Amino acid sequence: MFRIETEVDKERGLLLRSLLQDANRAASPALRDLRGTAAERETPLQVWALAEDGSLAAGLDGHTWATWLHVNLLWVADQHRGAGLGSRLLAEAERVALEERGCVNSRVETWDFQAPGFYRQHGYDVVAVVPDYPPGVKEFTLTKRLG
Template sequence: MFRIEAEVDKGRRDLLRKRLRETNTAASPVLSALRGTPAEREAPLHVWALDGEGGLAGGLVGHTWTSWLHVTYLWVDARHRGAGLGSRLLARAEHLARTERACTASRLETWDFQAPAFYEKQGYEVVGVVPDYPPGVTEYLLAKRLR
């Protein structure tokens, strides 16, 4: 007999994530060969741009896992767009991922109204498309080999 619940529970979420990673690692020869636990192989990577007063002009939030950089958020304040700041933030994150964390590739998701063309100019290629997610919008998965 099971009881099914639908509630936000960060402790259970973390336990589920841990157990899923352990299962995946045990089932994958590639993941099993990597040093450290799954949690040890994932590390946050943040890059910030501050204006002259120390305010947030832009930033990139992501993490590295195995040999990949995953860009979660990249944002530049409207006052600073068009000046190359987004390119500089992304390039810095890629450089850190490649040189300090031995990453060989990067991935990210973006919507059609955001920045797919920007990322393509930075060398990313569309590797997946999810139409109507959310309704009326197309989501793109892009990837890039880091050299």
């Protein structure tokens, strides 16, 4: 018999992640080939635009892993929108990912009211659309070949 729990347990969460990674490596030659390389590690990547007073004008938070850049968040303060900051942050993240970390692809998820058009303008293609995530909203997954 098994006991099912829903409590948050950081140690079990880390164990679960490790066990799944081991199983994935065993099943996938591509993941086995990453073992021991820099690309195997999920490495944070952040790019910031600071205003003259030091306040945050825009920021990009992501990570690189397995030759991919994953943009988690890209935000530009209202008063700085339209000045190209988002484009500059994205370009810098892509440059670091390509030139310094050996990434060849990039991916991002965005909602229909956010920035799918922005990413398309920067060479990203829609590869998936999830309707009603959250309800009434479409989530887009977009990818781009770097370089």
